[in-house]
Ligand code: DNO
């Protein structure tokens with residue numbers, strides 16, 4: 001596997017899946033994570049990052065990417081406080097580079113990192129997954145408060161409403177101006193330290209609750225990547241197949257060919273969605289045929305880039321009753337073992353979409369596609 005570095009996202013100590021379990025996935029190169037417990041906007045503690053790195057490396061895995069390094073709302077809203085927050089972001093980029101981080105994934109979505117209407121949509125085979133229904137979103141009146149699965153713990157209803165109000169008057173152009181302001185300030189630092197900033201697409205890639213969206217499709221990415229004052233090898237994309245795949249007009253292989261050939265695609269989120277004409281979608285198994293995207297063609301386009309990339313299987317379904325039944329425990333004498341508890345673990349379960357089993361199937365599948373395409377290429381070359 002010369003060019004594709006297979007990685008998985010680990011949610012740190014609160015992830016019921018252990019690094020030891022991740023490390024058993026064949027050919028796993030590394031782990032991507034973040035300091036999820038820290039409030040937005042502050043400078044991270046270098047010692048904490050180094051501890052994380054050590055922990056990951058003790059399992060023979062690399063820690064070269066952060067997913068995600070979220071951006072403070074004041075930067076997205078263009079408030080006066082943004083300069084101090086951007087300065088902190090610059091400090092973080094420098095510090096992370098010194099700790100060996102090469103890629104920082106971020107997004108520029110107001111308020112919500114992603115939006116779904118159901119976190120346990122049951123499929124005919126009995127597995128469940130995250131899903132999105134337009135109808136349910138349309139039925140929500142943001143003025144009366146929004147209740148969305150996945151966000152209950154982040155904000156109180158009153159906070160959420162205040163946050164939404166604060167975006168009134170910020171349309172796409174204003175949000176883009178704020179993004180550009182941010183990138184102008186951070187890209188030179190990233191470039192200097194050899195770090196790539198990789199913008200994750202909007203999820204889903206369309207406006208929701210009147211909030212503006214600026215990373216939905218190829219046209220948006222052209223503006224972000226090729227605006228003259230943002231021209232930098234550090235200005236790149238986290239190519240999330242699932243987020244972009246839930247936009248009916250997004251041709252994933254064509255986008256990979258356009259941006260990948262210009263070195264803009266260092267990090268891939270590999271997943272598939274079943275998209276309906278209504279705009280509803282659910283997160284399917286990663287494989288072609290399970291959802292709407294042709295993942296073989298996606299991989300072929302990635303191989304055609306002829307450039308190294310990191311790939312992580314993104315969200316999976318919950319299969320084999322995983323979420324509630326398995327957890328690794330360490331006994332007082334230090335021995336590790338796995339316990340099955342069908343009745344739950346006091347609320348400890350993998351984050352929605354981040355169970356191990358289906359992502360591991362996705363990892364095996366992605367490697368199979370990659371190896372097949374590489375071998376096919378090698379055979380063609382010897383014939384020629
Ligand atoms: C969804 C996931 C996201 C992602 C962040 C990046 O597709 O990949 O949780 O990590 O939105 O900022």
Ligand code: MN
Pocket residue numbers: 200240241242243269314
């Ligand atoms: Mn993603």
